[in-house]
Amino acid sequence: MARLGLAAVWIVAGGLKVTDLAASGRAVNAYQLMPYSAAQVVGAIQPFLEVALGLLLLVGLAVRLSAGISAVLLVIFMAGIVSAWARGLAIDCGCFSKGGALGAGQTPEYAWELARDTGFLVLAGILLWRPRTRVSMDGLLMGVAR
Amino acid sequence: MSKGTKERAAARRIVEQQRAAEKRRAVTVWTSIAVVAVLLIAGVVGYGLYSSQKDDTASAATPPGAVDDGTAFASGDGPVTIDIYEDFMCPVCHEFETSSGATLKQLVTDKKVTVRYHPIAILDRYSNGTKYSTRAAAAAAAAGAAGKFAEYHQVLFDNQPEENSNGLDDAKLIDLGKSVGLTDAAFGDAVNSGKYESWATKVTETASAKGVTGTPTVLVNGRQLQNPTPAELEKAVG
Numbered sequence: 001m002a003r004l005g006l007a008a009v010w011i012v013a014g015g016l017k018v019t020d021l022a023a024s025g026r027a028v029n030a031y032q033l034m035p036y037s038a039a040q041v042v043g044a045i046q047p048f049l050e051v052a053l054g055l056l057l058l059v060g061l062a063v064r065l066s067a068g069i070s071a072v073l074l075v076i077f078m079a080g081i082v083s084a085w086a087r088g089l090a091i092d093c094g095c096f097s098k099g100g101a102l103g104a105g106q107t108p109e110y111a112w113e114l115a116r117d118t119g120f121l122v123l124a125g126i127l128l129w130r131p132r133t134r135v136s137m138d139g140l141l142m143g144v145a146r
Numbered sequence: 147m148s149k150g151t152k153e154r155a156a157a158r159r160i161v162e163q164q165r166a167a168e169k170r171r172a173v174t175v176w177t178s179i180a181v182v183a184v185l186l187i188a189g190v191v192g193y194g195l196y197s198s199q200k201d202d203t204a205s206a207a208t209p210p211g212a213v214d215d216g217t218a219f220a221s222g223d224g225p226v227t228i229d230i231y232e233d234f235m236c237p238v239c240h241e242f243e244t245s246s247g248a249t250l251k252q253l254v255t256d257k258k259v260t261v262r263y264h265p266i267a268i269l270d271r272y273s274n275g276t277k278y279s280t281r282a283a284a285a286a287a288a289a290g291a292a293g294k295f296a297e298y299h300q301v302l303f304d305n306q307p308e309e310n311s312n313g314l315d316d317a318k319l320i321d322l323g324k325s326v327g328l329t330d331a332a333f334g335d336a337v338n339s340g341k342y343e344s345w346a347t348k349v350t351e352t353a354s355a356k357g358v359t360g361t362p363t364v365l366v367n368g369r370q371l372q373n374p375t376p377a378e379l380e381k382a383v384g
Contacts (some may be wrong), residue, residue, distance in 0.1 A: 020270065020271065021196055022199060022351070023268070023270065025354075026350075029354055036354055037355070040196065040351075044193060044195060045188075045196070046192070047192065048189060048191050049185055051188065052184050052185050052187070052188035055184075056184060061181060062181040065177075066181055137177070138173070142170050142173050
């Protein structure tokens with residue numbers, strides 16, 4: 001269950017961004033953590049990584065490694081949100097959207113975004129601890145799960 | 147059962163366990179390699195698409211009459227430069243135009259300022275996939291090429307579509323052009339063919355690279371106004 005949940009998170013998050021890579025790059029740029037050209041590259045690659053990671057978790061291939069990479073990515077995203085919060089930037093995290101700066105009158109919801117990411121991190125943690133789950137490629141390849 | 151058979155059975159079990167462990171190790175190694183490969187391929191695909199999109203904007207057609215490296219249209223020729231970054235889909239930009247448009251016009255008439263409008267497209271996601279922000283910015287470029295940017299800019303905001311609608315279609319964009327005197331076929335053709343859409347993308351990229359992350363962004367002589375109101379504008383212009 002944790003595996004499918006985390007898989008869905010990645011596929012949805014990446015899928016929403018994959019249709020407009022330029023916007024995804026702008027979302028990364030809104031964090032103002034790197035030069036625009038670097039943000040564009042990160043913004044272009046990241047949605048594909050997210051979808052690929054989601055698919056790997058979905059089929060259940062090398063679950064522990066995929067969960068580990070998921071955890072690392074989530075920690076990086078959370079660090080980004082915290083730093084945006086600390087600097088008082090008013091941005092949309094771009095987690096499940098193309099993000100960017102918020103218009104006047106919109107307040108960022110950093111606390112909620114962080115709480116949500118923490119939940120995802122817990123999912124990844126469960127998978128790191130107990131990677132073996134039913135109906136996965138790992139199970140098939142290794143024979144019957146013990 | 148003799149002692150010998152027992153030992154042989156035990157030895158067989160150990161060998162089997164070792165084989166199974168070896169198999170698990172091999173599976174772990176290969177699946178890990180597969181994961182890394184899949185992620186690498188995903189990265190390369192993303193980078194490839196990004197590069198091809200970048201090439202598109204590099205070859206963008208610049209509309210005649212555009213200023214600031216061909217990324218804006220100017221009104222007036224006063225000494226103070228006001229840069230305005232707007233998205234035609236952005237409601238707050240509409241509010242800004244409603245509240246400050248007259249002030250800007252007056253400053254231009256008084257020959258105090260040069261207003262450079264940068265029509266950027268960061269809200270394409272609010273028009274159900276029709277990319278209204280890009281199409282509107284491209285149409286504004288076509289209007290600018292015919293010397294009617296200010297007029298067309300005004301009617302686009304007067305007729306701003308709701309967010310999360312389909313936006314105005316190309317026929318409506320052309321009709322609005324006619325209402326401000328853009329009656330020749332060149333304007334309609336430019337809108338229909340999306341002639342300046344890659345230009346709109348280029349303007350957006352240039353703005354992002356300069357740190358513009360939202361609309362409206364208003365700079366007076368390069369300094370951003372946090373709260374662009376008529377009073378703030380006049381104060382900043384001096």
